[in-house]
Every structure is written in C-alpha cells, then in structure tokens.
Amino acid sequence: MPVRKAPGRLSVLRTPVGGCATALVVLVLALAVLAPLIWGDRASVVDTGALQQGPSGAHPLGTDNLGRDILHRVLVASRLSVELAVLATLIGVASGTVLGTAPSVLPRWAGRLVTSAVGIAVAFPGLLLALFFAIVFGVGAKGAVLAIGLAMAPGFARLAQTLAASVSGRDFVAAARVAGVGRARLLVRHVLPNIAEPLIVNATVGAGMALLAFSGLSFLGLGVQAPDYDWGRLLGEGLNQIYVNPAAALAPGAAVVIVGLAFNLFGETLAAAVGARTRVVSTPPPAPVPAPAPSGGTPGDPVLVVENLRVSFPGPDGRGPGGRTTPVRGVSFAVGAGESVGVVGESGSGKSLTALAVSQLIERPGVVTADRLDFLGTPLLDTPARQVRGLLGTSLAMVFQDPMTSFNPTRRIGRQLAEVAEEHQGLTRGKAHARAVDRLRAVRVPAAARRARQYPHEFSGGMRQRAMIGMGLMVEPRLVVADEPTTALDVTVQRQVLRLLTRVRESDGTALLLISHDITVVAGACRRILVMYAGRVVEDLPTAGLLTAARHPYTRALLAAVPALDTDRDAPLAVIPGRPPEPAEALSGCAFAPRCPFADERCHSADPALAAAGDAHRVACWHPRDGAVVAAGNPSVVELPEVAHE
Known part of the structure; x- marks a missing residue:
C-alpha cells in the first residue's frame, strides 16, 4: 500500500x-x-x-x-x-x-x-x-x-x-x-x-x-x-x-x-x-466487516413526531415576551420511516435550531418546549438524559454544514468513526476500526483503509462530508438529520453528496431530514418540503407539486428567485423585498405580511394557522395563490432538478 x-x-x-x-x-x-x-x-x-x-x-x-x-x-x-x-x-x-x-x-x-x-x-x-x-x-x-x-x-x-x-x-x-x-x-x-x-x-x-x-x-x-x-x-x-x-x-x-x-x-x-502531527503509516487493510441488516421499519411508521416545538433564549436587554427571544415558535411536522423531508427558508428562519432541538443539542440558557417531541416512540423531553443519549447515539445521525469543523482535527478519521461503535456496540478497538473502514467504503471513500489513518485536513471537503455520513452509518440510524450538508461544497460534489444521502435512505430504509436555504437542493433530494419563515412552518407540500401547487407567497417568491438557464441576463435578478423579522421582534399578524404584495389589514392583525390546502398539503396564509410559479422577468417556468437516484 x-x-x-x-x-x-x-x-x-x-x-x-x-x-x-x-x-x-x-x-x-x-x-x-x-x-x-x-x-x-x-x-x-x-x-x-x-x-x-x-x-x-x-x-x-x-x-x-x-x-x-x-x-x-x-x-x-x-x-x-x-x-x-x-x-x-x-x-x-x-x-x-x-x-x-x-x-x-x-x-x-x-x-x-x-x-x-x-x-x-x-x-x-x-x-x-x-x-x-x-x-x-x-x-x-x-x-x-x-x-x-x-x-x-x-x-x-x-x-x-x-x-x-x-x-x-x-x-x-x-x-x-x-x-x-x-x-x-x-x-x-x-x-x-x-x-x-x-x-x-x-x-x-x-x-x-x-x-x-x-x-x-x-x-x-x-x-x-x-x-x-x-x-x-x-x-x-x-x-x-x-x-x-x-x-x-x-x-x-x-x-x-x-x-x-x-x-x-x-x-x-x-x-x-x-x-507537527506526522507519522509514516503503513498497515495492511483489515478484513471488512459485513454491513448490518437494514432497520428502516415499515414504510410510513413515524420515526419523528414534532408538535408545537418552541426554542427560546434570553432576549437582548430583556426584549421579547417574558424577556426571552423565541426564534422557533410552534413548529409541527412528522417524518415517517424511509421518508425524505426537506426544510427550506432564509437565514434566521429557524431551520438549524429546529434540527438542533430534535437532536437534543440545545443547551442552557436555551429552553426547548413542545407538546410532543417523540423519536421512535420515546418522548425526548420527558426521558432521562442518559437514556436519550443512548437512543440518539444508536438511531440518529447528524451531518453538519461545514465538513472541516465536523471532525476533531487532532484525531484520525478512523478513530473518530470507531469511537461510535466502541461506545454503543461494545466492539473492541480492532473490530471498531475494521467497521470504520467498511463504512468509509460504503460512502465511496477511495482507499478507505489508508484514509482511515489520516487526519481531517488530509481529506477534501467532499470526502470529509462523505466520512461524516459514514460516521452516522457506524450504527443503524433510523433518521439522518443533514443540516445544510452541501453549503461548503461545489456543485459537482453537492450532487454526489445528495446522491449518497438518497442511496442511504433507499437502501437502508432510513428517514432523512434535509435542511437547506437552497430550495432547489431540497427539491432534488426530498419527497416532501417544509417551508419555514420567522420560526414557523408556513407551507408543507409534496415536492412533486412544488412548481404547480405552491400557494404561499413566500414559497412562490423563493421559487421565482431561482434563475434558469434562459433567464434574461440583462434583466435584474428576482429578489424578495425587505428582510426577515428579527427573532426578538414582537410580531402581530402574519410575519411575512410586511414583505408580501398581497397583504391586507387582516394579514397585519391576525396570524394564519397552518391549515389543509389539498392532499398532503398545508399552508398558513390568508390569501393563498394559485397557478404555476413564474420567475420575474422570465417567461419560462422555473425548472427544478429531478430527485437524485442511483
């Protein structure tokens, strides 16, 4: 070697x-x-x-x-x-x-x-x-x-x-x-x-x-x-x-x-x-360990159930209701076994905080409350921390935004992956390392045995992200939470990572919760999309109907802002006027009303509830729109990529 x-x-x-x-x-x-x-x-x-x-x-x-x-x-x-x-x-x-x-x-x-x-x-x-x-x-x-x-x-x-x-x-x-x-x-x-x-x-x-x-x-x-x-x-x-x-x-x-x-x-x-963390390493590759049998469960079984999730922090200078700021306010959704759900929205909409709350990574002084927050039937907020840690460690995988900071720079990649198996599966050091090499192979890392003995800085950005997904697969995850996993990658590597996540979901029956600010990325990998704005879900709809059935003005504005290949380069790019509200800002009525061209007095005074708007479709809007989405200044309908399959 x-x-x-x-x-x-x-x-x-x-x-x-x-x-x-x-x-x-x-x-x-x-x-x-x-x-x-x-x-x-x-x-x-x-x-x-x-x-x-x-x-x-x-x-x-x-x-x-x-x-x-x-x-x-x-x-x-x-x-x-x-x-x-x-x-x-x-x-x-x-x-x-x-x-x-x-x-x-x-x-x-x-x-x-x-x-x-x-x-x-x-x-x-x-x-x-x-x-x-x-x-x-x-x-x-x-x-x-x-x-x-x-x-x-x-x-x-x-x-x-x-x-x-x-x-x-x-x-x-x-x-x-x-x-x-x-x-x-x-x-x-x-x-x-x-x-x-x-x-x-x-x-x-x-x-x-x-x-x-x-x-x-x-x-x-x-x-x-x-x-x-x-x-x-x-x-x-x-x-x-x-x-x-x-x-x-x-x-x-x-x-x-x-x-x-x-x-x-x-x-x-x-x-x-x-x-100077250097050493000359030359070891034969260990024998691969057989991959575990898929554990996805029956399709449609609820893996994650979230009802009225709220995340709050002490407000600056005591601002906000009760002196606290609530950037996530009343989020509700469910993810079934083998289902892929995407969460989109502008920066500050509460996407990542929702993922962190689901993964139990919000620490004091942050406070997480919910009418229901169940993972695999276990109420996370009412279960002792030791049991929650064991459950999440064996059944939930987290893929973070920046692949460079996702790994400990002082430890080898293989050791970091093996730690998961040693902690939760009781494997010996040698067997855990062998499984780490096998998981790196599973996520298409070339020369996995050699790469397992390298440090994170020796990996490219795409390979680090693959290795991070491999860490999640060291156990048998029922849910993969990917928080903007393609943000720091070029478009070619983005597609590879999305295909890998899709392949993991389809082969193992693992549920996927994909978070991104790019609606086209989510549409290319998920079957259902949650659109968040100002800490709330404003629309929940199937990806198949995104272009023709999106009804909330915010969702339509996000789609209209996506440039197409035949977009007139002389015309200004479509943008959403205004800016999202600050988390500590007191809101009355619909949070999107100040930026919405269809808002009226009712929109500024009453906040619409998330109500049914068709089959598997919910929208929170007093004036939902109809018809296909058309980009401003572009006569053609916006084109979205097909769902990435292998």
Whole structure:
C-alpha cells in the first residue's frame, strides 16, 4: 500500500529557535543534575582567609561572607531552583486546567460557581496572590511552592476555560454528543487535545515566571531557608556586597534570566513539535466487516413526531415576551420511516435550531418546549438524559454544514468513526476500526483503509462530508438529520453528496431530514418540503407539486428567485423585498405580511394557522395563490432538478 511520508516532529529542532531552545534546556537540565555531584562539596567549603573577596583565578566570581566560592554555589543552586520552579508550574497548570474545564462536566450551577470564583481570583495580581498564600502556608520552600502554584492557577484556569469554550461549540463536539459520548470522555478525548498546544506554551512561559517569582520570595526571605539556597537567596546575599563585588549579585540574576529564556523558547519549540502531527503509516487493510441488516421499519411508521416545538433564549436587554427571544415558535411536522423531508427558508428562519432541538443539542440558557417531541416512540423531553443519549447515539445521525469543523482535527478519521461503535456496540478497538473502514467504503471513500489513518485536513471537503455520513452509518440510524450538508461544497460534489444521502435512505430504509436555504437542493433530494419563515412552518407540500401547487407567497417568491438557464441576463435578478423579522421582534399578524404584495389589514392583525390546502398539503396564509410559479422577468417556468437516484 502506498505510504505518505510527512516531515517529522524532529524537523522543528533544526530551526534556529528550536536548536537554541533545545540546547539551552539540555544544558540547564544537565547542570541541575550534575552540578551538585561535581561541585557540591566545593560550594560548601568555608575559607575564613578569603572572606568577601573579588574575582580571582581561584574564585572567578569571588567569595561570600564565609569565604565560599560564589561560582560553585550558583552552579549547585541550579538544581533546587529548577526543581521548585517546575514543581510550582505543575501545580499551577494541573489545578488551573481542572478549574478551567470543570464547568464542562459539572452541573450548570456548580460550573457557574467555579467560573465566578476563577473570575474573582484572576482580578488579583499574581504576585499579590503569591505573597498571600506564602503567608498562609508559612515560610519555607514547601509553602513557597504551594503559594506560587496556586497563584498561577487562576490564569491557567481562565485560559483553559476560554479555549475549552471555543472548542465546545465546534461541530465535531456536537457530533460526539449526538453519538452518546459522556461529558468526561468528551472532555478528555475531544476538548483537551485541541487546547493542549496553547496550554503547553503558557506552561513553559509560566515556568520561567515561576522561577522569577520563587527567586523573589527567596530574596525576601519567604522562600528557601538556610542551609539550603537557590538563586534568589544568593541574589539577596550578593546584594549586600554589590559595591565591592558586583559579580556576586549579577551571577544569580543572570542565571534566572537565562533559564527563564530557555523555558520560553522551549515552549515555542514544543508547541511547534506538537503541531507537527506526522507519522509514516503503513498497515495492511483489515478484513471488512459485513454491513448490518437494514432497520428502516415499515414504510410510513413515524420515526419523528414534532408538535408545537418552541426554542427560546434570553432576549437582548430583556426584549421579547417574558424577556426571552423565541426564534422557533410552534413548529409541527412528522417524518415517517424511509421518508425524505426537506426544510427550506432564509437565514434566521429557524431551520438549524429546529434540527438542533430534535437532536437534543440545545443547551442552557436555551429552553426547548413542545407538546410532543417523540423519536421512535420515546418522548425526548420527558426521558432521562442518559437514556436519550443512548437512543440518539444508536438511531440518529447528524451531518453538519461545514465538513472541516465536523471532525476533531487532532484525531484520525478512523478513530473518530470507531469511537461510535466502541461506545454503543461494545466492539473492541480492532473490530471498531475494521467497521470504520467498511463504512468509509460504503460512502465511496477511495482507499478507505489508508484514509482511515489520516487526519481531517488530509481529506477534501467532499470526502470529509462523505466520512461524516459514514460516521452516522457506524450504527443503524433510523433518521439522518443533514443540516445544510452541501453549503461548503461545489456543485459537482453537492450532487454526489445528495446522491449518497438518497442511496442511504433507499437502501437502508432510513428517514432523512434535509435542511437547506437552497430550495432547489431540497427539491432534488426530498419527497416532501417544509417551508419555514420567522420560526414557523408556513407551507408543507409534496415536492412533486412544488412548481404547480405552491400557494404561499413566500414559497412562490423563493421559487421565482431561482434563475434558469434562459433567464434574461440583462434583466435584474428576482429578489424578495425587505428582510426577515428579527427573532426578538414582537410580531402581530402574519410575519411575512410586511414583505408580501398581497397583504391586507387582516394579514397585519391576525396570524394564519397552518391549515389543509389539498392532499398532503398545508399552508398558513390568508390569501393563498394559485397557478404555476413564474420567475420575474422570465417567461419560462422555473425548472427544478429531478430527485437524485442511483
């Protein structure tokens, strides 16, 4: 099998910064280990005949007030100085990372309490906190280590908190949650690996700062106590004879600066090395695992039932009814086994929020309510979260809009797919990987065995989207929710992805809920279309009657805005005048009335209900229209693609 060879992590060491940093750190570590063994005895020899002498051949940096050689003492002090600084940094990083990521796994009230405590601690200067803790824990090296470590913790906690929050909103985290991954496992496998690099950089920079802080405490007499000594104590002793022998104070100060610089440069090098995620991989493809039998159920059986779904959030400045904004207000629909339903509408119409609510991905402060929200007969809003997670992880697949953010960039594609099978099917690591390769083959990913061991950035956009669909097929999904899966793809790849979704639906009897702002995309893959506007379904009709039976002015306007091949290029493109209402805007009457050319006083005062308008056809409009849809400025009827079949 062909092998992709990438530059190794060691290539980072060949750069000037990497080479210097590595050399400095190796020198410091070697000095910390060997100096006490080589010069430990000489550093302790008292010579009453050479008290406070200046530099000489016998004593290059002079002697202290007991006649001890200052150079030897500075070299020997490197072990204790580096040990204490590293230990304090480890305490600060560990406690800060725990505090910063705790809100992700704790109950919401406990997470807010931890966040508030961290915010208060960050407001205090680090040196002030170190002095405070030094007094609390007492004078000495042990108290100083705890003081500096705890003083560093709030800064690392805030950093970890910010980084974790930025990662927690990514699609691959949402996908893992849909797959049923628990909070602690989600944190360890998906969040921490993606925030490790900045934490490493700040940890090494923090080690340099800890060294400086520790030297400061020892200089003030709060750190290392006699007979032990570090660079801070030596600096304090040398300050007393700085006018007689400046080298006595400059030598330990220079040691602190050089070692701090070494830590900082090494942090940059280490971060670059961690970022170089490369390895030469050559493994034979595993034997394919037979695909599971279709589990679509009887055609027409309800897979998903939604009645009066509402999603609300705290409104800006308390605006909105009850101080909350309700971007999804009273959505009702059902999806049968093997059925394909499309949801269309402009941006802000509530399409994606509806999908997230169905997938149980709306978190506080968002609130989801519904008269009925059943998936496979299970009421999602009244069932314990653990059971819901298991149900959705095994029976619902989510395909997100951006294929680049749908995968964890720090983990291989195969491992991310295999995690689903390990979590819900109890497969071993090897069998789960074999099934992942088989699912990649099923979604037409070439060289699936090799691709399974690659990272997401090595996939094209279309292949990432195929792999995302393959992740959903790791179990036996009864419903695939595709939230604008073709937005980031070119038209050729769009057609391939739509054909793949159609093939999955037809071969396995899986229901499909396809969300898009492009009505032609939905018409090309779905049998039924829901048109949403301002958080409501304004029309529900079969795709076959879209051009001839669409009755809501908004649906007709969307169709009229689709250009055809024979559209007059000199004429302006058809647009819908105005703009959709803001989610926090108080609505009276039909939400589309301000943009509708047929609106009258009744439309502005009363909101029409979604009522039957024919066989399997519902519309919410006081003045539904009749006749075929014609594009503005174009005499021909708008043409829509046929449903994609293979």
